[in-house]
Amino acid sequence: MDVVHLRQMGKPQAAGLCFVFLWFFIGGIMHFVATGTEASIVPPWMPWPVAAVLISGVFELLGAVGILYPPTRKAAGIGLFLLTIAVTPAHFYMLQRPELFPVPLWALWLRLPVQLGLLWLIWWSTWKQRNRPEDQLR
Numbered sequence: 001m002d003v004v005h006l007r008q009m010g011k012p013q014a015a016g017l018c019f020v021f022l023w024f025f026i027g028g029i030m031h032f033v034a035t036g037t038e039a040s041i042v043p044p045w046m047p048w049p050v051a052a053v054l055i056s057g058v059f060e061l062l063g064a065v066g067i068l069y070p071p072t073r074k075a076a077g078i079g080l081f082l083l084t085i086a087v088t089p090a091h092f093y094m095l096q097r098p099e100l101f102p103v104p105l106w107a108l109w110l111r112l113p114v115q116l117g118l119l120w121l122i123w124w125s126t127w128k129q130r131n132r133p134e135d136q137l138r
Contacts, residue, residue: 016121020080021067027057029057031056035053043093044093056087066079073126080122
């Protein structure tokens with residue numbers, strides 16, 4: 001990661017970027033480690049659940065790596081933002097059929113506001129450019 005660019009971002013925004021990276025990097029790996037578990041939350045109306053899990057895992061990993069490189073950060077952030085929206089049907093499917101999943105109902109409900117927070121964090125850490133007074137002197 002470009003340390004100079006992270007300093008220009010400011011500590012909170014850099015921390016947000018690191019969180020987004022870890023979220024999607026670890027999540028992307030889990031698509032390959034726990035493919036069956038991940039495929040079980042794909043709504044039944046969606047064809048090829050295993051392929052969907054593997055493809056989304058690749059995109060999570062690409063997006064995570066892409067946000068580390070400043071020239072690709074915004075495009076990767078847009079991709080992760082859209083990918084996060086694309087998995088929303090899985091969250092609603094789990095809420096509709098909670099008996100199928102070994103997750104407490106409160107945790108399934110909590111996923112929705114967490115997802116909104118994640119969307120904001122992706123936007124803030126990858127799209128929003130911080131304007132510092134010293135940057136305008138250059």
